[in-house]
Amino acid sequence: MSKHAKEMGVLKDHLGKHQLKFTRQRELILDAFLKQEHITAEEMYHQLARKDPHLGLATIYRTLNLFCEAGLAQARHFGTQTQYDNISHKGHHDHLICTGCGKIVEFENCDIERLQEEVASRNGFTIQTHRLELYGLCSRCRH
Amino acid sequence: MSKHAKEMGVLKDHLGKHQLKFTRQRELILDAFLKQEHITAEEMYHQLARKDPHLGLATIYRTLNLFCEAGLAQARHFGTQTQYDNISHKGHHDHLICTGCGKIVEFENCDIERLQEEVASRNGFTIQTHRLELYGLCSRCRH
DNA sequence: TCATTTTTGATACGGCTTATCAATTTCAAC
DNA sequence: GTTGAAATTGATAAGCCGTATCAAAAATGA
Ligand SMILES: [Mn+2]
Ligand SMILES: [Mn+2]
Ligand SMILES: [Zn+2]
Ligand SMILES: [Zn+2]
Numbered sequence: 418m419s420k421h422a423k424e425m426g427v428l429k430d431h432l433g434k435h436q437l438k439f440t441r442q443r444e445l446i447l448d449a450f451l452k453q454e455h456i457t458a459e460e461m462y463h464q465l466a467r468k469d470p471h472l473g474l475a476t477i478y479r480t481l482n483l484f485c486e487a488g489l490a491q492a493r494h495f496g497t498q499t500q501y502d503n504i505s506h507k508g509h510h511d512h513l514i515c516t517g518c519g520k521i522v523e524f525e526n527c528d529i530e531r532l533q534e535e536v537a538s539r540n541g542f543t544i545q546t547h548r549l550e551l552y553g554l555c556s557r558c559r560h
Numbered sequence: 561m562s563k564h565a566k567e568m569g570v571l572k573d574h575l576g577k578h579q580l581k582f583t584r585q586r587e588l589i590l591d592a593f594l595k596q597e598h599i600t601a602e603e604m605y606h607q608l609a610r611k612d613p614h615l616g617l618a619t620i621y622r623t624l625n626l627f628c629e630a631g632l633a634q635a636r637h638f639g640t641q642t643q644y645d646n647i648s649h650k651g652h653h654d655h656l657i658c659t660g661c662g663k664i665v666e667f668e669n670c671d672i673e674r675l676q677e678e679v680a681s682r683n684g685f686t687i688q689t690h691r692l693e694l695y696g697l698c699s700r701c702r703h
Numbered sequence: 704t705c706a707t708t709t710t711t712g713a714t715a716c717g718g719c720t721t722a723t724c725a726a727t728t729t730c731a732a733c
Numbered sequence: 734g735t736t737g738a739a740a741t742t743g744a745t746a747a748g749c750c751g752t753a754t755c756a757a758a759a760a761t762g763a
Binding site: 581582583584601602617618621622625640641642 | 718719720721722728729730
């Protein structure tokens with residue numbers, strides 16, 4: 418049984434339901450993706466260049482977006498490039514980002530979430546999504 | 561005494577401190593900018609085309625970025641284009657954004673801010689900036 | 704195997720913003 | 734008010750990141 422059997426199953430389910438095909442590239446990219454917490458398309462392109470030098474960047478983008486549709490990934494626009502967040506085994510969370518070294522720390526805080534709902538309803542809004550990112554220096558970079 | 565004398569003073573101070581010059585374009589753009597809460601460079605370009613058809617888009621971008629450095633504006637990346645937020649007479653705030661009509665509502669919530677600090681320090685971070693955006697439907701768009 | 708449909712990879716394109724650079728304007732010193 | 738160094742402007746090229754295009758290749762299932 419492969420290391421990522423469960424997620425591979427999620428992907429195959431999604432493919433089956435949408436008349437999409439299971440390809441060598443999709444398998445390769447999923448395997449690499451699941452080893453990461455956050456990764457950009459470009460980073461993955463360079464990583465995978467060793468395993469398959471002919472894998473195109475467009476395929477990486479297409480496939481990571483496919484993972485988003487399948488619920489395995491989520492696109493996050495932190496800096497200039499899109500980070501694909503591996504949410505296969507995680508619920509909702511927000512991020513702390515170090516402006517020094519780029520380190521990303523995940524966190525959840527129900528109190529903040531609840532206050533967000535309060536702010537929204539006070540203004541007559543119904544929240545669909547939100548983004549909360551805290552930018553600053555990690556302990557290592559502060560010194 | 562002009563309507564925007566105070567902000568014009570802030571701009572002139574900044575110019576003086578940085579060996580920059582006071583130009584007709586900068587005055588024109590500041591006047592238009594201060595009448596808005598949030599505006600994109602493109603929107604301002606079209607608005608000002610009537611007053612000065614030769615005003616270039618690059619000048620608008622440059623000048624809005626200058627206002628950011630002078631502390632009069634703040635760039636916010638809500639959607640595809642950058643919104644320049646008029647903060648000349650406002651403190652820090654976050655935003656509710658309607659995904660239906662694009663309406664933007666500003667809010668402040670010290671409790672959220674305090675919890676953010678807690679999360680950060682618990683993780684060894686010192687916050688420099690943050691972004692909090694709540695996306696959803698306003699009361700009008702919900703019905 | 705065969706036929707149909709989807710996918711892939713190379714690359715052109717597009718939206719938004721900044722860089723480039725010659726011509727113009729500002730402004731402080733005469 | 735002239736002058737001249739320095740900054741600014743406007744037109745447009747370039748850059749970045751991601752998507753669209755399309756012919757060739759691969760996958761599916763009858
Ligand atoms: Mn994450
Ligand atoms: Mn605002
Ligand atoms: Zn760091
Ligand atoms: Zn609305």
